[in-house]
Amino acid sequence: MNDLKIIIAGLGNVGSSLINTIEIDKVNIEKRIDRKINICGICAKNKNKKRSFSISDYKWFDDPINMIKNSKADLFIELMGYEKDISYESIKFCLENKINVITANKALLANYGNELISIAEKNKSNLLFEASVAGAIPIINVLKTLLVSNNIIKILGILNGTTNYILSKMQNDKIPFSEALSDAKNKGYVEANPDLDLKGIDSAHKLSILSSLTFKSRFSKLSNIYREGISDINIIDIDFADKFDLVIKLISTVEHNKNKLIQYVKPMMIDKNSQLGKVNGVLNGIQITSEKIGNIFLEGQGAGGYATASSIISDIYEICNKKYSPILGIDFDKLKLIENANIEDQFSSFYIRLNVLDKKGVLAEITSLFKDNNVSIETMIQNPDNFSRENDSIPLLIVTHETYLKNINNLINKIANLDNVLDKPFVIQIYKV
Amino acid sequence: MNDLKIIIAGLGNVGSSLINTIEIDKVNIEKRIDRKINICGICAKNKNKKRSFSISDYKWFDDPINMIKNSKADLFIELMGYEKDISYESIKFCLENKINVITANKALLANYGNELISIAEKNKSNLLFEASVAGAIPIINVLKTLLVSNNIIKILGILNGTTNYILSKMQNDKIPFSEALSDAKNKGYVEANPDLDLKGIDSAHKLSILSSLTFKSRFSKLSNIYREGISDINIIDIDFADKFDLVIKLISTVEHNKNKLIQYVKPMMIDKNSQLGKVNGVLNGIQITSEKIGNIFLEGQGAGGYATASSIISDIYEICNKKYSPILGIDFDKLKLIENANIEDQFSSFYIRLNVLDKKGVLAEITSLFKDNNVSIETMIQNPDNFSRENDSIPLLIVTHETYLKNINNLINKIANLDNVLDKPFVIQIYKV
Numbered sequence: 001m002n003d004l005k006i007i008i009a010g011l012g013n014v015g016s017s018l019i020n021t022i023e024i025d026k027v028n029i030e031k032r033i034d035r036k037i038n039i040c041g042i043c044a045k046n047k048n049k050k051r052s053f054s055i056s057d058y059k060w061f062d063d064p065i066n067m068i069k070n071s072k073a074d075l076f077i078e079l080m081g082y083e084k085d086i087s088y089e090s091i092k093f094c095l096e097n098k099i100n101v102i103t104a105n106k107a108l109l110a111n112y113g114n115e116l117i118s119i120a121e122k123n124k125s126n127l128l129f130e131a132s133v134a135g136a137i138p139i140i141n142v143l144k145t146l147l148v149s150n151n152i153i154k155i156l157g158i159l160n161g162t163t164n165y166i167l168s169k170m171q172n173d174k175i176p177f178s179e180a181l182s183d184a185k186n187k188g189y190v191e192a193n194p195d196l197d198l199k200g201i202d203s204a205h206k207l208s209i210l211s212s213l214t215f216k217s218r219f220s221k222l223s224n225i226y227r228e229g230i231s232d233i234n235i236i237d238i239d240f241a242d243k244f245d246l247v248i249k250l251i252s253t254v255e256h257n258k259n260k261l262i263q264y265v266k267p268m269m270i271d272k273n274s275q276l277g278k279v280n281g282v283l284n285g286i287q288i289t290s291e292k293i294g295n296i297f298l299e300g301q302g303a304g305g306y307a308t309a310s311s312i313i314s315d316i317y318e319i320c321n322k323k324y325s326p327i328l329g330i331d332f333d334k335l336k337l338i339e340n341a342n343i344e345d346q347f348s349s350f351y352i353r354l355n356v357l358d359k360k361g362v363l364a365e366i367t368s369l370f371k372d373n374n375v376s377i378e379t380m381i382q383n384p385d386n387f388s389r390e391n392d393s394i395p396l397l398i399v400t401h402e403t404y405l406k407n408i409n410n411l412i413n414k415i416a417n418l419d420n421v422l423d424k425p426f427v428i429q430i431y432k433v
Numbered sequence: 434m435n436d437l438k439i440i441i442a443g444l445g446n447v448g449s450s451l452i453n454t455i456e457i458d459k460v461n462i463e464k465r466i467d468r469k470i471n472i473c474g475i476c477a478k479n480k481n482k483k484r485s486f487s488i489s490d491y492k493w494f495d496d497p498i499n500m501i502k503n504s505k506a507d508l509f510i511e512l513m514g515y516e517k518d519i520s521y522e523s524i525k526f527c528l529e530n531k532i533n534v535i536t537a538n539k540a541l542l543a544n545y546g547n548e549l550i551s552i553a554e555k556n557k558s559n560l561l562f563e564a565s566v567a568g569a570i571p572i573i574n575v576l577k578t579l580l581v582s583n584n585i586i587k588i589l590g591i592l593n594g595t596t597n598y599i600l601s602k603m604q605n606d607k608i609p610f611s612e613a614l615s616d617a618k619n620k621g622y623v624e625a626n627p628d629l630d631l632k633g634i635d636s637a638h639k640l641s642i643l644s645s646l647t648f649k650s651r652f653s654k655l656s657n658i659y660r661e662g663i664s665d666i667n668i669i670d671i672d673f674a675d676k677f678d679l680v681i682k683l684i685s686t687v688e689h690n691k692n693k694l695i696q697y698v699k700p701m702m703i704d705k706n707s708q709l710g711k712v713n714g715v716l717n718g719i720q721i722t723s724e725k726i727g728n729i730f731l732e733g734q735g736a737g738g739y740a741t742a743s744s745i746i747s748d749i750y751e752i753c754n755k756k757y758s759p760i761l762g763i764d765f766d767k768l769k770l771i772e773n774a775n776i777e778d779q780f781s782s783f784y785i786r787l788n789v790l791d792k793k794g795v796l797a798e799i800t801s802l803f804k805d806n807n808v809s810i811e812t813m814i815q816n817p818d819n820f821s822r823e824n825d826s827i828p829l830l831i832v833t834h835e836t837y838l839k840n841i842n843n844l845i846n847k848i849a850n851l852d853n854v855l856d857k858p859f860v861i862q863i864y865k866v
Contacts, residue, residue: 021582021725032581032762136726138578145571148465149454149746275732278708292454292739293569299708300729307726313582322755329465 001034004320007041007071009064009090010079014104014131015044016052017305018077018312023053029313033320041071044080064090068099075319077312078103088112095125102315104131104308107196110205113212113219117327127327128315133206134159134284136307137300138314143213144329146290152214154255154289156433159206161282161302162189162197163230163250167267168280171238171247177231189282199229200250200265207252211263213328215256217338220263226343228266232426237353240384240397247272248428249279260341267428269351274433275299287433344406349378349430352408354396354415355423358383362420366396369418373411376401393422399430434467437753440474440504442497442523443512447537447564448477449485450738451510451745456486462746466753474504477513497523501532508752510745511536521545528558535748537564537741540629543638546645546652550760560760561748566639567592567717569740570733571747576646577762579723585647587688587722589866592639594715594735595622595630596663596683600700601713604671604680610664622715622736632662633683633698640685644696646761648689650771653696659776661699665859670786673817673830680705681861682712693774700861702784707866708732720866777839782811782863785841787829787848788856791816795853799829802851806844809834826855832863 008015022029022037030036043061061067064086068076076094078101080087087108094101096119103109109116109129120127130140134157146152158164162184169180181198184190196202204225212219230250241248246269254263270277275297279285284302289295301307326332356362363382370377378401383394400408412425441448455462455470463469476494494500497519501509509527511534513520520541527534529552536542542549542562553560563573567590579585591597595617602613614631617623629635637658645652663683674681679702687696703710708730712718717735722728734740759765789795796815803810811834816827833841845858 025582025584029582032758034756034758136729138575141578142571142575145574145747145750146743148750149458149462149743151458273711275708275711278706278711290743293737293743294734294740296569296731296733298729298731301727304726310579310582310723310726314578317578317581321758323467325465325467325754 001030001036003038004033004035004075004316005038005040005071005073006075006077007043007067007073008039008077008079009043009067010081011042011044011051012079013305014308015079018079018309019053021306021309021313033317035320040073041067043067065093068093068097073099075100075102075316078105081105081107083107083111091116091127092119095120095123095127098123098125100126100319102128102131102312102319104129104312106132106202106205106209110208110219110222113209117332120327121332124324126319126324128318129209130315131308131311133209134286135161135300135302135304136310137284137286137298137302138311139210139286139298140213141314141318142296142298143210143288146288146296147214147329150290150293152288152290154253155210155214155286156251156253156276156289157207157210157286158249158276158279158284159252159286159302160197160200160203160250161284162191163200163203164279164284165189165282167230167233167248167250170233170235171242174235176235177233198231200227203250203252203265207254207263207265211254211261215254215261215338216328216330216335217261218335220261220337220340224340226264226266230267233267234353234426236384236395236397237351237426237428240351240381241269242272245272246270246430247277249276251431256338257341259338261338262341262343262346264343268431269428270431270433276433344404344409346405346429347402348405349402350400350405350408351428351430352398352400352412353426354398354421355393356396357420357422358392358394359420365418365420366415369411369414373407373414375403375407375411405429434463434469436471437466437468437508437749438471438473438504438506439508439510440476440500440506441472441510441512442476442500443514444475444477444484445512446738447741448512451512451742452486454739454742454746466750468753473506474500476500498526501526501530506532508533508535508749511538514538514540516540516544524549524560525552528553528556528560531556531558533559533752535561535564535745535752537562537745539565539635539638539642543641543652543655546642550765553760554765557757559752559757561751562642563748564741564744566642567719568594568733568735568737569743570717570719570731570735571744572643572719572731573646574747575729575731576643576721579721579729580647580762583723583726585721585723587686588643588647588719589684589686589709589722590640590643590719591682591709591712591717592685592719592735593630593633593636593683594717595624596633596636597712597717598622598715600663600666600681600683603666603668604675607668609668610666631664633660636683636685636698640687640696640698644687644694648687648694648771649761649763649768650694651768653694653770653773657773659697659699663700666700667786667859669817669828669830670784670859670861673784673814674702675705678705679703679863680710682709684864689771690774692771694771695774695776695779697776701864702861703864703866709866777837777842779838779862780835781838782835783833783838783841784861784863785831785833785845786859787831787854788826789829790853790855791825791827792853798851798853799848802844802847806840806847808836808840808844838862
């Protein structure tokens with residue numbers, strides 16, 4: 001067997017789990033990939049941090065570029081996770097020098113994928129990223145396989161375990177967002193920058209990767225992917241959804257229609273008995289819809305050291321067992337950027353929560369605005385379960401018949417200006433999975 | 434691009450859908466596999482049958498062996514589906530002559546896999562079978578990928594769409610087995626030989642393939658895989674399960690423990706809110722449990738022309754894009770047969786339905802037998818919902834505390850001999866998914 005010379009940069013939970021897995025399962029992995037694994041360099045910010053393996057068993061480098069230059073490696077595994085900086089520089093350097101790269105870095109790919117993939121293909125270097133989306137679920141591999149002969153038309157996913165944990169916790173324990181967030185923080189589920197999870201940025205990074213792979217598009221500017229976070233969700237909303245057999249999930253979705261991508265990340269109410277509605281806690285779930293074979297659904301651990309290491313090793317297997325092929329399956333230089341559609345064209349039911357003063361005439365004022373904006377009301381509940389009142393205000397919960405999101409947005413702008421409506425109106429799309 | 438010369442034997446629903454898919458999507462598929470597809474021979478039993486493509490576009494052969502000998506093909510796709518006979522002979526002939534083979538034939542693999550895989554590896558011929566298990570779900574590919582670094586300990590699957598359709602239909606429409614079966618027959622879901630579906634034989638074929646691949650074992654004799662079918666299931670059982678948030682599914686499972694395989698196909702009651710419990714209608718679902726990354730769950734269409742064609746094309750992609758590797762990931766000649774454990778050692782709760790005479794003392798007689806056989810009763814319901822009585826007999830439904838299956842079997846043998854118990858007692862294991 002030939003040697004496979006690997007260098008690893010970034011030795012946090014994922015990097016350490018990767019080394020543990022290789023140490024424990026070396027014989028089996030080597031048999032499967034038909035190469036001898038030789039980790040010929042490791043590198044991280046802090047040499048003295050306590051780790052789950054003995055760093056003295058490996059050659060240490062303080063600087064990844066220095067490690068790459070001095071180790072003649074076949075494969076560089078990037079687990080430092082910077083959105084640019086040294087992650088970008090070291091990957092670029094490898095690709096230009098025909099060293100294969102595996103990375104779990106979704107932020108980097110979503111932001112600099114166009115440039116890096118192009119460099120990789122020019123140099124016939126591999127750039128693999130199974131670990132960047134949905135942890136242990138082999139979604140990249142499954143998509144590449146399905147795409148050979150299937151016209152995939154839609155992907156719907158729960159791609160962020162942290163927000164799914166918080167929403168599940170609010171639902172199960174009937175606690176407000178702030179408490180569920182504290183609990184998630186205590187468990188170590190929240191990133192150093194919580195906005196990445198809570199505002200759907202992490203989900204958008206992952207969605208961007210899935211979109212490009214599936215719909216043969218260059219990566220769109222992240223600012224062009226519509227995003228809403230979960231921090232405005234109230235326990236009232238979750239209770240209300242529950243009564244109608246719905247559940248609130250942070251959904252990432254992309255659909256190809258009329259040569260545009262309908263692509264967004266936002267909390268939506270979905271059928272709580274659907275497979276996606278059943279994805280609870282830190283798990284991730286993805287539903288792939290294809291024209292001829294209907295839905296394929298996958299669920300599994302979306303994060304964690306071993307889950308991510310599993311996907312990295314499946315990429316090592318790819319590199320050793322597969323012929324070189326274009327990174328996204330099709331020559332990147334031939335790909336165009338598919339524009340995003342205006343998501344205001346979405347046609348759906350919507351849930352609206354208003355906080356209104358409990359006065360005569362308020363209801364008439366609001367319902368006439370609905371009428372003026374061509375939004376028809378299906379259900380309206382005032383002050384459900386007699387929620388405790390503040391300042392004479394009460395919650396008013398409304399479900400609309402199907403309409404365009406642009407009608408809802410127009411309506412909400414007008415409602416927000418009413419003197420009798422306190423706080424910002426809160427809207428959630430009700431999505432038929 | 435080089436030509437990929439393909440010959441196809443068997444032009445039923447799957448074969449025709451395969452040719453349709455290739456015709457429609459040729460440019461895309463060729464780009465992905467980097468070969469030009471040349472279907473240089475087709476063959477089936479009946480030349481004159483009406484088909485969804487024009488057979489005059491292809492070179493026709495009446496005999497597959499003749500086709501193989503006269504077409505210099507790179508790849509033989511076997512879709513005739515005989516358990517042995519010409520399916521076996523043509524595949525063997527190809528493998529011996531270094532012609533790659535793709536087949537959807539689970540019965541053949543389960544019965545003759547040991548011999549055929551050994552021949553394939555001796556000649557470095559490929560033998561791929563993604564299409565043989567779970568239709569469109571790329572389960573073979575996913576397992577091969579996960580197995581590179583994960584210790585898979587258990588697989589639990591709904592692998593037969595027909596029986597799952599029948600059980601879902603009984604559940605949803607509250608109709609007896611016979612009616613649901615007629616409905617499935619009318620829809621064309623039942624094989625010519627219904628026993629293959631109803632007695633779990635088809636599921637056992639598929640389970641056998643998953644077991645060998647996952648646990649690195651030679652194929653065990655099919656008669657050594659414990660099987661129970663679904664035809665004794667009564668609507669009473671389904672109703673009862675429903676009350677306890679359980680649902681009856683035909684489950685195929687294999688688990689590796691103490692160097693034995695615990696492997697069987699039987700109807701079981703499982704949590705109706707679990708992912709597997711939610712797999713309804715003709716869909717298939719599979720849960721893979723691994724030591725370090727927990728559960729991965731997959732669901733999709735388990736049968737149908739396009740679903741199966743999708744898996745065949747993913748095997749074509751494998752052949753064109755991957756280096757040759759052992760058929761089950763590990764050299765077959767080094768594999769041993771892992772013996773099946775005695776499934777009587779299963780420790781679980783059980784549901785028991787008895788049909789008893791409605792006389793004094795019957796209950797005492799039965800409950801004392803439970804005590805004598807160390808089976809403790811958790812719940813007992815006599816004549817639920819006042820089912821209509823026949824001959825003064827009533828149904829008696831019992832759920833036991835956890836115990837060994839051998840205790841249940843001993844108990845049932847004794848109960849069956851009681852004069853006051855009519856019919857054969859009916860038992861279903863309650864499985865914690």
